[in-house]
Amino acid sequence: MISARSLARSVALPAAALLGGLVGLIAWFTAGRETAELIWLAAVVIVGAPVLVRTGRSVLRGHFATDVVAALAIATAIALRQPLAGLVVVLMQTGGEALERYAEGRASAAVRALEDAAPRTAHRLHEHGETEIAVDAIVVGDRLLVRPGDVVPCDGEVEEGESELDTARLTGEPVPRSVAPGSPLMSGMLNGSGALVMRASAVAGESQYARIVELVRSAEASKSPLQRLADRYAGWFTPITLATCAVVWFATGDAVRILAVLVVATPCPLILATPIAIIGGINRAAARLIVVRNGAALERLSDAEVAVFDKTGTITEGRPRVSRVLVHDGMSSAMVLRLAAAVEQRAGHLLARSLVAAAREAEGRLPQPSQVQESPGRGVEGEVEGHTVIVGSRAHVLERLALPADAVTPFDDVTSSLRAFVAIDGELHGAIDFHDTIRPSAAPLVAMLPSLGVRRVLLLSGDNARSARLIADAVGIAESEGDLLPEDKVRRVAELSQEVGRVLMVGDGTNDAPALSRADVGIAMAGHGGGITAEAADVVILIDDLSRVGEAMHIAKETMAIARQSIAVGLGLSLVGMVAAAFGYLPPVAGALVQEGIDVAVILNALRASRAADRPPG
Numbered sequence: 001m002i003s004a005r006s007l008a009r010s011v012a013l014p015a016a017a018l019l020g021g022l023v024g025l026i027a028w029f030t031a032g033r034e035t036a037e038l039i040w041l042a043a044v045v046i047v048g049a050p051v052l053v054r055t056g057r058s059v060l061r062g063h064f065a066t067d068v069v070a071a072l073a074i075a076t077a078i079a080l081r082q083p084l085a086g087l088v089v090v091l092m093q094t095g096g097e098a099l100e101r102y103a104e105g106r107a108s109a110a111v112r113a114l115e116d117a118a119p120r121t122a123h124r125l126h127e128h129g130e131t132e133i134a135v136d137a138i139v140v141g142d143r144l145l146v147r148p149g150d151v152v153p154c155d156g157e158v159e160e161g162e163s164e165l166d167t168a169r170l171t172g173e174p175v176p177r178s179v180a181p182g183s184p185l186m187s188g189m190l191n192g193s194g195a196l197v198m199r200a201s202a203v204a205g206e207s208q209y210a211r212i213v214e215l216v217r218s219a220e221a222s223k224s225p226l227q228r229l230a231d232r233y234a235g236w237f238t239p240i241t242l243a244t245c246a247v248v249w250f251a252t253g254d255a256v257r258i259l260a261v262l263v264v265a266t267p268c269p270l271i272l273a274t275p276i277a278i279i280g281g282i283n284r285a286a287a288r289l290i291v292v293r294n295g296a297a298l299e300r301l302s303d304a305e306v307a308v309f310d311k312t313g314t315i316t317e318g319r320p321r322v323s324r325v326l327v328h329d330g331m332s333s334a335m336v337l338r339l340a341a342a343v344e345q346r347a348g349h350l351l352a353r354s355l356v357a358a359a360r361e362a363e364g365r366l367p368q369p370s371q372v373q374e375s376p377g378r379g380v381e382g383e384v385e386g387h388t389v390i391v392g393s394r395a396h397v398l399e400r401l402a403l404p405a406d407a408v409t410p411f412d413d414v415t416s417s418l419r420a421f422v423a424i425d426g427e428l429h430g431a432i433d434f435h436d437t438i439r440p441s442a443a444p445l446v447a448m449l450p451s452l453g454v455r456r457v458l459l460l461s462g463d464n465a466r467s468a469r470l471i472a473d474a475v476g477i478a479e480s481e482g483d484l485l486p487e488d489k490v491r492r493v494a495e496l497s498q499e500v501g502r503v504l505m506v507g508d509g510t511n512d513a514p515a516l517s518r519a520d521v522g523i524a525m526a527g528h529g530g531g532i533t534a535e536a537a538d539v540v541i542l543i544d545d546l547s548r549v550g551e552a553m554h555i556a557k558e559t560m561a562i563a564r565q566s567i568a569v570g571l572g573l574s575l576v577g578m579v580a581a582a583f584g585y586l587p588p589v590a591g592a593l594v595q596e597g598i599d600v601a602v603i604l605n606a607l608r609a610s611r612a613a614d615r616p617p618g
Contacts, residue, residue, distance in 0.1 A: 011095035017047045021087050040083035045125060048074040048090045067093075068238050073262035080255055085263055085588030092266060092596045118209055122153035125197065134545065135204035146196040152189040155202040158182060163194030177572040214259070237571075240267040241578070248582050256588065260581035264591035265574060273566035273606035280610025281559025289542040290552045297538035302556035305501035307454045308493060308515070309336035311461035311471055313508035314525055314546070315442045320351055320418050320434035327430045336430035340422045343382040343389045346372040351420060351434060355391075379420075390423040391432075396423040401428065411501050441547040442475040452553045456500055460489050460515070489515040506549055523549055559609045570602040 004153055019042025028036035055071035070093045077086025120140055123130045123145040130145055135153045143159065152165070162180045167189050169197070179185065185198055188209035204210060244265075245258045278295040285292050292298050309315050325333040341359030344352040347371060359366055369389075372382035379392015381400065390400050394585045398405065401423055418434035449457055458479040461468040464480030472480035481492065493515050497503045505512070505519035508526070516522030524537035525544070541548045577594055580586045586594060 004576065011098045013047055013050065014091055014098050017043060017087055017091040017094060020044070020047065021084070021091070024087075026085070037081070039085055040087050040452045041078065041081070044078060044083045044086040044090055045443075047094070047273045048078075048086060051090060051093055054165045069241050069262055070266040073266050076255075076259045076262055081261055082256070082259060082588050084591050085259060088589060088592035089263055094594075099267060119151040119153040119204070123147065123150075124387050132561065138200050138204050140203060142200040144198050144200060145324075146185075146198055148191055148193050148195060149205055150191050150533060152185050152187050152191065152198070154187045154200050155206075156185050156198040156200045156206045158185060158196055158199035159199050161195050163196055164192035166190035166192065200322060202404055237265070237574075244578055244582060246452040250378065252516065252584075254584075257582060257584055260584075260586050260588045260591045261578050263426055263588050264577035264581045264586060264595045266595055267278060273570065273602045274563045276603060277559055277566060277609040278562035280607065281383055283612055284559070285539075285555050288548060288551055288555075290548050290555070291540040291542060292552070292556070293294045293538050293540070297521055298556045300502055301504065301539060301553055301558055302560040303502050304452075304454060304504035304521060306456045306458070306496050307449055308460055308496065308503060308505045308519065309477070310489075310505075310507035310512050310515075311459055311463055311468055312436060314506055314512075315471055315475055315477075316438050317544070318436065318508060320436045322352050322432060324433045325430060325434040326433070329425065329427065333430070334363065336422050336424070338366065339384050339387060339424060339433065340391045340420070340430070340432060342366045342384040343369045343372060343380055343566055344391055346382065347374050347380045351418065354434060355420070355432065365526065367618070387424055388426065391420055394419075394421055397423050397428065401426060403428065416524050436455040438471065438474055439544075439546045441545060445546055445550050452550065452557065456496075458492075458496070460484055460492055462486075486512075486514050490518045493518045504553075506546075525553065562606060563611045566602045566606045569605070570598060573598045573604040 022042065024036040024039040024043065027039050031432045046177055051067070051074060052071050055067040057205050058067060071091055073089045074086045077083060079088065083259045103336060119135050121132055122135050122142075122580070124133050124138070125143040125145055144153065144156070148163070158179050158181050160181060162178070165177045165185075167177050167186075177189075185196075186209070241261065245261050248254065248257050248261060251273075275295075278298060281298055282292050283296070289494060290388075292301070305517075312318055322337075324336050327333050327336055337355075337359050341356045341363075344355045345366060356366070367385050369382040369384045372380060375392070375396060381388070381390040381392075381397040383389070390397055392400075418436070421428065421436070422430040422432060424430075446457055456479070458481070459468055459472040459476050461471075461480070461482045462484050463482055465480070468480045468482035472478075477600040484492070489512070493503050493505055497518075497520060502520040504521050504523065505515050506523045506525065507513075507516055508524065512524075516524060521539065522537040523539040523541060525546070526537075526540050526542055539552055541552070574595065577586065577591060577598070581591050
């Protein structure tokens with residue numbers, strides 16, 4: 001982040017150069033030309049010294065950038081007693097750096113707003129009342145009071161109370177979210193009119209809001225290949241400039257023309273235009289809860305030609321819901337659902353939560369189970385209202401009942417990729433099917449991808465091939481593959497990268513992390529935490545909105561177009577100016593002013609990256 005003190009320091013040198021120029025101009029009209037030139041000479045020596053020293057140190061480290069041209073222009077201006085031209089170069093050089101500082105601060109406004117809005121304190125509840133504590137003191141399991149108007153201090157779950165929460169800081173959406181006991185909370189949400197008691201599920205530093213800020217900080221700290229391209233441009237532009245000066249010297253012997261060439265070939269602020277555009281694009285994305293880790297990821301995202309999607313949790317919502325209850329031997333579907341959900345209240349897996357939610361919606365309050373035993377990954381059993389209830393996989397239920405495999409044939413007429421079997425009092429009485437809902441934004445995103453430069457779209461899933469094909473057809477994806485292990489996904493991504501071009505991979509689960517790392521650019525859907533998936537990805541979408549993938553690509557393409565445009569225009573105009581100076585059409589002072597105008601225009605163009613429209617057309 002750019003502090004006010006840092007910005008003030010960067011403004012000091014150009015301000016001193018400008019003051020020296022104005023004082024010299026006043027002296028021109030009051031004390032004569034010689035006095036004015038002495039003042040300008042003193043100013044260019046005093047203000048230009050830091051530039052010369054800094055450039056000298058860079059050269060000793062082997063870094064030959066366009067600062068070298070600026071330093072040569074300043075030194076030549078002093079040697080030829082052309083202090084006004086040298087002073088304009090100093091003003092251009094230091095002013096460009098100050099403008100970069102301003103641009104960085106401007107581009108980082110979204111990130112600073114996130115930090116400023118971060119919760120600072122929380123109200124911990126205990127047996128003697130409540131105590132105000134710093135958010136850093138929150139521990140998992142704390143009961144916290146969230147008063148009306150308070151910002152939720154950490155991730156957790158509502159235990160008491162109902163309210164409407166403003167989630168715009170996290171989702172960008174203006175519609176408040178209703179919460180009640182059992183509703184999840186994320187840090188950064190703004191509480192409305194109702195007081196809430198919540199149970200902390202993560203410390204503040206590991207909660208959603210802190211993750212947003214930290215990921216954006218890491219994104220700002222890196223450098224993209226296009227920025228290095230600008231640095232390489234500086235490396236070969238300096239020899240071209242020196243060669244041009246040599247030709248002018250041998251052709252004309254005019255040292256003033258050499259100075260003019262050096263002055264007009266001092267486009268250091270042009271080099272700053274690229275990082276300004278990159279930072280602007282990264283922060284535009286951050287404002288939409290899309291964290292781009294670095295400029296390299298932004299560039300690769302803009303050039304993606306193949307899009308690969310995981311299925312569960314990416315194309316689908318990753319929250320299976322009860323789709324049907326199948327029954328056998330006269331037991332009602334309502335009773336099977338009620339008893340199964342009652343025992344599943346003590347289980348911790350995802351399907352258990354979905355089953356309990358469906359039963360509560362249909363039946364209301366559920367009875368409490370006893371003697372519950374869970375076999376992780378297999379099933380759960382317990383006593384409910386005098387009945388022994390077992391809920392689990394086919395293999396688990398058959399094993400517990402000591403039944404043969406053909407005992408489940410009454411339920412084989414309907415296929416489902418997610419099914420739980422229910423045994424009551426030692427007999428198999430039902431099965432419960434689940435389905436995963438396709439995200440509403442999936443089909444529109446797939447339809448949009450060709451307009452964003454994507455030539456091929458695939459669905460890669462660990463689920464069975466038939467299920468993957470059905471989901472792919474529903475959202476318009478032509479190619480799908482199922483029954484894939486994590487290493488299979490990595491292999492396919494590598495093959496696509498070699499055969500077609502840059503591969504974009506979108507996933508959400510831990511099993512997707514290897515493929516996200518192998519892809520040219522990996523995007524993690526981290527609305528539910530992300531974990532290792534977010535760490536493996538280049539881009540992290542912090543909310544459950546698949547359409548943000550399209551927004552991220554649009555922002556990347558527009559940002560890189562602006563950056564490349566800045567380089568091309570600045571480079572072209574600088575070369576034209578050099579030719580004009582070499583032929584004597586631009587004297588040193590006029591050349592410096594022309595180059596100043598070029599640099600400022602290019603940097604202002606780069607600033608557009610931080611304020612263009614986020615959403616892709618259509």
